[in-house]
């Protein structure tokens with residue numbers, strides 16, 4: 001077992017391949033404290049590291065009656081309102097109105113494997129993969145149990161944490177805050193990495209020094225959001241892609257979140273992550289439980305790059321499910337940027353005919369095929385075919401596409417309802433709204449109240465009806481607005497604080513039902529581009545639309561941030577037409593292909609209308625995808641240079657697990673006069689293997705390629721790119 005308890009020392013030690021995480025129990029009161037998280041330790045005797053010393057200004061030693069003990073003790077999971085003035089992990093409201101919680105150890109259990117989290121997305125692992133420690137803490141006065149769960153993977157430096165609360169008392173209480181993890185460390189001059197953005201500009205990386213006090217990212221938008229990402233990394237201020245300590249924290253959840261770092265007066269650092277406490281209040285009746293979502297913690301002593309590769313391996317093998325988990329995805333062509341709402345059967349079939357001849361494998365019909373949907377002001381919820389556009393019906397279209405040897409995919413926005421829709425006219429009370437207040441419209445639509453079973457059932461049935469009506473093999477699940485005006489015909493003062501989380505549970509239930517009933521369906525999540533690109537969604541769909549910005553240059557920063565934590569196999573990326581519809585930029589078709597190759601790869605254009613010279617490049621791009629996708633999907637990702645940082649060029653590579661192949665993508669964003677060919681040092685090769693650079697006679701040892709590098713010739717013009725492929729020779 002890679003988790004052990006030392007009875008005498010009262011120390012729990014969790015080991016991954018290269019990491020140890022150590023927890024200690026102190027005092028006869030059995031406070032549970034944090035001792036160590038970092039490089040693997042061979043022994044248990046590290047209890048001396050536990051910070052039980054009193055704060056300097058308190059004369060007595062170890063006097064637990066002093067608030068200072070709580071305020072400086074590095075706790076595994078905080079209580080609330082009993083003396084630790086740093087932000088707390090949990091708080092409650094009792095019938096008497098009290099919020100205090102004080103937690104000490106009650107019991108523990110260690111077992112091989114990992115249990116499922118009821119109703120929530122979660123990483124998984126067999127007995128051979130991981131072990132789990134469940135530490136049950138309790139507040140003796142409230143008779144409240146707080147079970148901290150830690151799963152440590154044997155071969156991956158990942159520890160998964162979650163929290164379950166059980167009200168064992170006689171009286172109901174309200175849970176007003178519940179973080180999924182808390183980690184108290186020494187503040188050793190860390191930097192922090194977070195991701196920020198907007199629509200069409202998701203997951204731009206920000207790195208800055210951790211300062212005194214609190215700093216956080218979060219979302220109160222009802223989804224993980226374009227704006228801030230449920231991820232935070234703490235790293236040595238000198239850490240690079242290859243060196244330094246890095247601690248990553250990633251929330252497996254798609255709704256409101258908070259990730260917060262707090263540096264205290266005593267130079268301790270508290271990291272917390274969980275459901276955002278704003279507008280959260282969960283009723284815990286006597287005997288009932290609340291399960292909080294999980295956090296994936298990854299530690300790397302070899303820089304950011306190793307953290308990325310651990311996340312990639314964990315998500316590829318222990319989060320993503322389904323028949324496409326390890327499979328190459330069909331190259332798709334999506335008609336959104338090609339036609340927007342103006343399409344009909346003929347137009348789609350013309351696109352499909354041309355596309356199939358070029359080697360494209362699936363047609364995806366985007367928004368606009370249903371109800372009265374001639375623009376984005378109407379018809380969401382009316383999931384029946386618009387026969388004015390699709391003459392002959394959906395089955396006819398799908399059959400014709402299938403006859404071309406192509407698969408067929410379809411777009412839905414199941415969580416929404418337009419005020420101008422048959423659904424709204426029949427069920428106005430199904431939209432989220434506060435009685436007496438006109439709810440805010442966004443993109444002309446409201447959100448369905450998915451906290452209600454009948455709404456979830458109706459939505460699922462609508463999808464099921466369409467999906468069983470024709471041979472549909474792919475669904476793009478979109479979500480184009482954030483949640484406001486929280487309330488509804490079926491929400492009252494007691495339940496309104498549960499709304500956001502119950503909404504997410506409704507979405508998760510819907511997606512679980514969908515992939516259970518249609519196990520071979522390829523599901524791609526999407527939210528106005530990449531507003532719900534998060535590990536929660538990955539549990540249901542092996543790929544997520546990365547961003548509505550399909551410009552190859554804008555995509556560099558978006559894909560860099562995304563690939564820092566997500567495997568390339570998950571990043572929805574398409575080649576689109578120019579001038580680009582979001583930024584008006586013209587880039588070479590070749591560059592657009594190279595950049596999309598780092599993701600799922602597909603097209604988002606009217607292939608019957610693009611310039612002939614672009615069209616003729618498609619078969620070449622298709623064969624490039626078939627040649628490299630296994631490597632891109634399954635290999636180890638290394639970042640060489642960041643355009644986001646250097647404002648000049650971008651470079652990244654993927655090395656196969658057996659180190660026999662390597663693909664390097666180089667994008668010269670701006671050309672410069674008088675600049676020379678660029679020397680690139682390759683990473684992650686086997687130093688002893690000999691590699692040939694495709695298209696040249698050059699055969700070099702891995703060590704030479706890594707230490708001395710290769711030359712990338714200066715390219716003529718802006719926005720130019722080049723692929724370099726290395727393969728082992730005997």
Ligand code: DGJ
Nearest residue numbers: 336366367526528529548
């Ligand atoms: C937002 C998505 O990100 C786009 O790709 C497209 O599907 C539109 N919605 C359709 O409304």
